[in-house]
Amino acid sequence: MAKINENYLKLAGNYLFAEIGRRVAKFQDENPSAQIIRLGIGDVTQPLPKVCIDAMMQATLEMGRAETFRGYGPEQGYEFLREKISEYNYKRRGIDVDTDEIFISDGSKCDCGNIQEIFSADCRIAIADPVYPVYLDTNVMAGRTGNRNEDGRFDGVTYLPCTAENNFSPQVPNEKVDLIYLCSPNNPTGTTLDFDALKSWIAYAKKFDSIILYDAAYAAYIREENIPRSIYEVEGAKDVAIEFRSFSKTAGFTGTRCGYVVIPKNLCGTTSTGEKVPLKNLWLRRQTTKFNGTAYIVQRGAAAIYSDEGQAQVRSLIDYYMKNAQIILDGLKSIGLTAYGGINAPYIWLKTPDGISSWEFFDKLLTQYNIVGTPGAGFGPCGESYLRLTAFGSRENTLVAINRLTHNI
Numbered sequence: 001m002a003k004i005n006e007n008y009l010k011l012a013g014n015y016l017f018a019e020i021g022r023r024v025a026k027f028q029d030e031n032p033s034a035q036i037i038r039l040g041i042g043d044v045t046q047p048l049p050k051v052c053i054d055a056m057m058q059a060t061l062e063m064g065r066a067e068t069f070r071g072y073g074p075e076q077g078y079e080f081l082r083e084k085i086s087e088y089n090y091k092r093r094g095i096d097v098d099t100d101e102i103f104i105s106d107g108s109k110c111d112c113g114n115i116q117e118i119f120s121a122d123c124r125i126a127i128a129d130p131v132y133p134v135y136l137d138t139n140v141m142a143g144r145t146g147n148r149n150e151d152g153r154f155d156g157v158t159y160l161p162c163t164a165e166n167n168f169s170p171q172v173p174n175e176k177v178d179l180i181y182l183c184s185p186n187n188p189t190g191t192t193l194d195f196d197a198l199k200s201w202i203a204y205a206k207k208f209d210s211i212i213l214y215d216a217a218y219a220a221y222i223r224e225e226n227i228p229r230s231i232y233e234v235e236g237a238k239d240v241a242i243e244f245r246s247f248s249k250t251a252g253f254t255g256t257r258c259g260y261v262v263i264p265k266n267l268c269g270t271t272s273t274g275e276k277v278p279l280k281n282l283w284l285r286r287q288t289t290k291f292n293g294t295a296y297i298v299q300r301g302a303a304a305i306y307s308d309e310g311q312a313q314v315r316s317l318i319d320y321y322m323k324n325a326q327i328i329l330d331g332l333k334s335i336g337l338t339a340y341g342g343i344n345a346p347y348i349w350l351k352t353p354d355g356i357s358s359w360e361f362f363d364k365l366l367t368q369y370n371i372v373g374t375p376g377a378g379f380g381p382c383g384e385s386y387l388r389l390t391a392f393g394s395r396e397n398t399l400v401a402i403n404r405l406t407h408n409i
Contacts, residue, residue, distance in 0.1 A: 128159075252317060
């Protein structure tokens with residue numbers, strides 16, 4: 001009989017969002033008339049920008065004619081999209097990122113999870129706590145984390161507590177780590193890392209020859225000028241950092257799937273004998289073996305946001321969600337609840353009232369108010385006694401949800 005990868009048995013029984021879905025489905029079955037409002041999973045609700053739809057329709061027509069049909073595309077992504085990304089997201093901000101350093105994918109979740117494959121199994125990772133579960137779980141699957149303790153932490157992981165006391169900003173550890181997962185704007189707390197915070201992490205990475213895995217999936221939501229949109233805005237970052245970006249929340253591509261990763265050409269790892277190897281080459285080898293590229297039609301849709309009209313439509317979409325965030329934040333504070341985020345990110349990190357646990361508060365919101373949130377404990381031990389709400393619902397549902405809370409809680 002074939003043996004299994006026993007590292008999977010170290011994971012929590014259910015993926016966080018699968019458990020949420022199970023509880024919601026059970027409640028809905030038992031209460032079929034309940035009007036449930038979902039402010040838990042970070043899925044968007046508004047249509048794709050018109051420029052994207054128009055571009056996808058044109059690309060679809062191209063696929064229907066022999067002279068313009070396209071089969072397998074380049075695994076690294078079409079040049080027309082990589083050129084737009086390089087120009088609009090980097091060079092216009094004074095950042096030198098070339099097209100050959102950009103890899104188009106089917107979303108940053110996949111990239112954040114798969115990137116660990118190009119690193120040694122004995123690399124020690126550091127993650128913020130609370131944290132997006134994909135960072136940790138994929139390293140558990142790879143056997144990089146050791147065993148899981150009773151408190152939910154793993155022996156082989158360096159945890160970086162993010163609490164109200166440190167403004168939810170992970171601090172550099174005293175010990176050496178090899179891989180550092182950072183996320184800004186942060187999922188789940190909705191908070192950000194400023195220039196000084198990133199400078200300290202870059203200095204740490206240079207000192208210990210570490211690699212920063214920087215998830216900037218929500219960069220388009222940043223409103224404050226003192227917050228970097230890319231880690232590469234900070235001097236020295238290209239020597240130590242890989243950056244992940246996404247079209248999912250920027251342009252509503254959660255259902256059409258498109259993202260990208262930037263790996264600077266001079267960024268290297270080392271072999272067991274000390275030989276330096278460009279990480280870009282390893283990732284390209286991985287992608288050409290395991291990935292057949294993002295669909296041409298989708299890439300044409302993504303490229304369409306890089307025009308004056310496309311940028312305006314994306315800003316309108318983001319403004320819509322950030323207005324929802326303001327409605328949620330103002331409503332929570334009006335009834336005396338403590339909440340963070342919602343300024344540079346579409347997430348609100350709510351402190352549970354009366355000292356109740358995350359899952360208890362989740363169940364209370366679901367059963368009493370028919371509102372779905374995400375229990376903070378699902379993001380790590382430091383997330384206990386918090387709950388994440390998202391601003392990705394419709395305006396109508398957001399207003400109804402906050403009305404339910406402010407008039408009943």
